[in-house]
Every structure is written in structure tokens, then in C-alpha cells.
Amino acid sequence: MGVSTSAPQKGVAVVTVDFPPVNALPVRGWYELAAAVRAAGSDPEVRCVVLTAEGRGFNAGVDIKEMQRTEGHGALIGANRGCFEAFAAVYECEVPVVAAVHGFCLGGGIGLAGNADAIVASDDATFGLPELDRGALGAATHLARLVPQHLMRTLYYTSRTATAEELHRHGSVWRVVPRAELRSAALELADEIAAKDGHLIRLAKAAINGIDPVDVRRSYRFEQGFTFEANLSGVADRVRDTFGTHTSGTSGTDTSGTDKEQRA
Known part of the structure; x- marks a missing residue:
């Protein structure tokens, strides 16, 4: 369990996330992921990084239960900073990052995939930000990199x-x-890069980041300010407590109903 790095072929590093049962990452998990991606990108032998995950889905966001059982705002601050570092590590990785997405890609998963350079997905993959249902805000910055503006807003609000x-x-x-072909398809693209x-x-990576029309770090950090406001006002706890009564999972998604979610 945790984050691991492998080198299945020349020039390619694979960073794999594995936090059962649903890859809802605790605070330490986000920092581990950030460190692994940065280390892989700084390796002079690596020319492409593949970001993948084990288990039922690519990423279910932050570990909400960790926040609920932690006194004060320590876990919230840790999760926000950890997500910020992990998203930035993917975006700023010195070489291109290919995200190999399967199952659910929710919340923080959107931040990871949205900051990647390319995405290969299995046919069972779904993408979304259920933040408003879980007492959180954020990652609209990254969802806007995946879909047009009005669709992003509709997905976010609903x-x-x-x-x-x-x-x-x-x-x-x-x-x-x-799904059975996801890893090979991602490695095929990575090998070409x-x-x-x-x-x-x-x-090339530095040049493309330099002409990006949106400063993703600043944009996401702006969003995080509203997450803190929601928590300080008490509305986030109220929504999270309601969410907690409907799921026994430890994640930002009710995985028992992931495949039943309404789709846009």
C-alpha cells in the first residue's frame, strides 16, 4: 500500500498509487505521490512518466474520514497542501506525464488527470467533481482543462x-x-514520447507550460481559499456529516454506487 515507482522499459517511469479500498488518499499519500513524480521527472534517464493506480478506481479524492476524525483543521490544511503539491508535481514534472485512468476519477483525481500531459482511459472510466456533495470546493481549474467551460460548470454544480x-x-x-489493455496502451504512448x-x-515540456493561458497553481490556490471559508463557516462539516450517514467508505466517493452515478 502506498506509492511505488517502476521502470518497465527504457526511458519510462511508472508511478503507481495503491491506497485500498478506493484510492482516497490520506495527507501523507498526496505528499508521497508528489515526491515520487518529482523524483521520476528529475531522473535524467526518464523521458516520460506514466501515472497509474491499482484497485477499483484511479482516484477517489481525499480521505474524508481522516478529516472527520482529526481535531481542528490540521487534516484539512494537510490535505489542501498535499493536493496542491501533488497537482503541481504532475504539472511541473520535467518530462511529459501520461495518466492511465480506470474506474472512477473523482475530486483529487481530476487534479491529477487535469494536470497530466496526456490521458489514456479505460472504457469504464468516469470523471467528475462531487465536491459540493462532500462539503468541499476546488479542482474546477483542472476540470476546465478536460471539458469546455459550460460543461465544466454543469458538472461542477450537479x-x-x-x-x-x-x-x-x-x-x-x-x-x-x-480495461485489460489500459496499461499497455499507456506504455505504448509513453514509449513513443x-x-x-x-x-x-x-x-518542450517547459515551453508548453510557459505558454499555458491559465496559471494552474494560482488558479487552484484561489479556489482553495473558498474551501477554507466553507470549513470555517461550518457548512463543510454539515455537508460532510450528511455524506457520512450515507456511506461507510473512507473516501470522497461512495464506491458502492460509483457506477450508478448520473452521467452528463
Whole structure:
């Protein structure tokens, strides 16, 4: 359990997240993920990083139960800072990052996938921000990188999800493949990227980030301010407590109903 890094082929590092049962990451998990991605990207032998996960889904966000059982705002601050670091690590990785997404990609998962350079998804993957149902805010910055503006707003306000095929039609998902083929499809794309000159691919990544029309770090940090306001006002606890009465999971999603979620 945790975050691990492997090197299945030349020039490619695979960072794998495994926090059963649903990859809802505790505070330490976000920092571990950030460190692993930064380390992989700084390795001169690596030209592409694949971000993947074990288990039932790619990522279910933060561990809400950790917040509920922690006195004060320590867990909230830790989760916000951890997410900020993990998202930034993916975006700022010195080499391109390919996200291999399966199952549910919710909350913090959107921050990871939205900051990746390319996404390969299994045909059972769904993407969404159920934040308003869980007493949180944030990651609209990253959802806006995956879908057009008005669809982003509709998904955000309703907590609905979009399928991998829908995102493929919008151009944000490179390929949609059967789940059994996800790893090989992601590695195939990573291998094609890794075939480029290592120095040049790093220059390309820096150049593309430099012309990005949105400063994702500043934009996401702005959103986080409203998360703190929601918590200080008490509304976040009220919504989270309601959520807790309807699910026994430790995550930002009720995984028993993940596949039953309304889809946009």
C-alpha cells in the first residue's frame, strides 16, 4: 500500500498509487505521490512518466474520514497542501506525464488527470467533481482543462460525471481502451514520447507550460481559499456529516454506487 515507482522499459517511469479500498488518499499519500513524480521527472534517464493506480478506481479524492476524525483543521490544511503539491508535481514534472485512468476519477483525481500531459482511459472510466456533495470546493481549474467551460460548470454544480468516451470526444482523452489493455496502451504512448531526445523533450515540456493561458497553481490556490471559508463557516462539516450517514467508505466517493452515478 502506498506509492511505488517502476521502470518497465527504457526511458519510462511508472508511478503507481495503491491506497485500498478506493484510492482516497490520506495527507501523507498526496505528499508521497508528489515526491515520487518529482523524483521520476528529475531522473535524467526518464523521458516520460506514466501515472497509474491499482484497485477499483484511479482516484477517489481525499480521505474524508481522516478529516472527520482529526481535531481542528490540521487534516484539512494537510490535505489542501498535499493536493496542491501533488497537482503541481504532475504539472511541473520535467518530462511529459501520461495518466492511465480506470474506474472512477473523482475530486483529487481530476487534479491529477487535469494536470497530466496526456490521458489514456479505460472504457469504464468516469470523471467528475462531487465536491459540493462532500462539503468541499476546488479542482474546477483542472476540470476546465478536460471539458469546455459550460460543461465544466454543469458538472461542477450537479456533481455529475462524464465518461471517458465523452472526454475523448472533447479531445482531452487520447485513447479509450478496454480495461485489460489500459496499461499497455499507456506504455505504448509513453514509449513513443520517450523515443525523443531527452534534453529536447524537457525543453518542450517547459515551453508548453510557459505558454499555458491559465496559471494552474494560482488558479487552484484561489479556489482553495473558498474551501477554507466553507470549513470555517461550518457548512463543510454539515455537508460532510450528511455524506457520512450515507456511506461507510473512507473516501470522497461512495464506491458502492460509483457506477450508478448520473452521467452528463
